[in-house]
Amino acid sequence: SQTIHQWPATLVQPVGSPLSLECTVEGTSNPNLYWYRQAAGRGLQLLFYSIGIDQISSEVPQNLSASRPQDRQFILSSKKLLLSDSGFYLCAWSGTGTGIYEQYFGPGTRLTVT
Amino acid sequence: DQQVKQNSPSLSVQEGRISILNCDYTNSMFDYFLWYKKYPAEGPTFLISISSIKDKNEDGRFTVFLNKSAKHLSLHIVPSQPGDSAVYFCAARATTSGTYKYIFGTGTRLKVLA
Numbered sequence: 416s417q418t419i420h421q422w423p424a425t426l427v428q429p430v431g432s433p434l435s436l437e438c439t440v441e442g443t444s445n446p447n448l449y450w451y452r453q454a455a456g457r458g459l460q461l462l463f464y465s466i467g468i469d470q471i472s473s474e475v476p477q478n479l480s481a482s483r484p485q486d487r488q489f490i491l492s493s494k495k496l497l498l499s500d501s502g503f504y505l506c507a508w509s510g511t512g513t514g515i516y517e518q519y520f521g522p523g524t525r526l527t528v529t
Numbered sequence: 530d531q532q533v534k535q536n537s538p539s540l541s542v543q544e545g546r547i548s549i550l551n552c553d554y555t556n557s558m559f560d561y562f563l564w565y566k567k568y569p570a571e572g573p574t575f576l577i578s579i580s581s582i583k584d585k586n587e588d589g590r591f592t593v594f595l596n597k598s599a600k601h602l603s604l605h606i607v608p609s610q611p612g613d614s615a616v617y618f619c620a621a622r623a624t625t626s627g628t629y630k631y632i633f634g635t636g637t638r639l640k641v642l643a
Contacts (some may be wrong), residue, residue, distance in 0.1 A: 449631070458535075458618065459573070459620075509631070517575045517578060518620070519575065522572050525570060
């Protein structure tokens with residue numbers, strides 16, 4: 416069965432510091448991968464999605480970037496964090512075959528920028 | 530531009546009664562619709578989905594209805610249980626050149642009262 420991992424679970428970082436959040440998927444190959452952010456009291460905002468290695472699409476201009484160095488690894492980064500980057504970050508995957516529709520989420524990372 | 534809208538931020542229902550959560554969308558090209566349940570500090574978990582070519586899908590206590598002409602879908606939970614208390618997100622899938630993007634609403638917080 417498929418499993419999606421995210422780490423760390425929680426992170427407190429000062430403004431201006433770098434960020435690296437990691438997501439890995441097991442039990443599937445060539446998944447579509449996604450990064451979402453849920454700000455306090457808000458819905459899920461799609462940040463990035465990827466259909467393959469080094470193929471990243473950005474949904475909103477922002478202070479973040481994403482990379483996919485391996486098929487089942489997705490990394491969210493920032494060179495200098497802003498206060499507004501605080502939120503709950505979620506990684507998700509979906510299949511690419513016919514008849515596969517659902518998207519599955521990892522446990523999330525709570526980021527607090529101080 | 531919010532393509533998927535959940536206009537009710539919260540809903541309270543007595544245990545044993547029906548819960549009806551609503552969702553509206555604007556993009557007629559969405560081909561699949563999904564409902565997720567989310568507890569605090571956890572990733573959303575998939576509940577039920579419906580293809581755009583259907584108008585109803587049922588799974589146990591959960592039924593999703595789709596009205597394409599009104600661009601409206603709803604999730605019915607019968608009977609509601611205290612464990613159903615969570616935030617519910619509706620999502621719509623757009624397919625572009627074989628890439629799936631999932632657009633989420635802002636969520637409805639359901640509280641089932643014992």
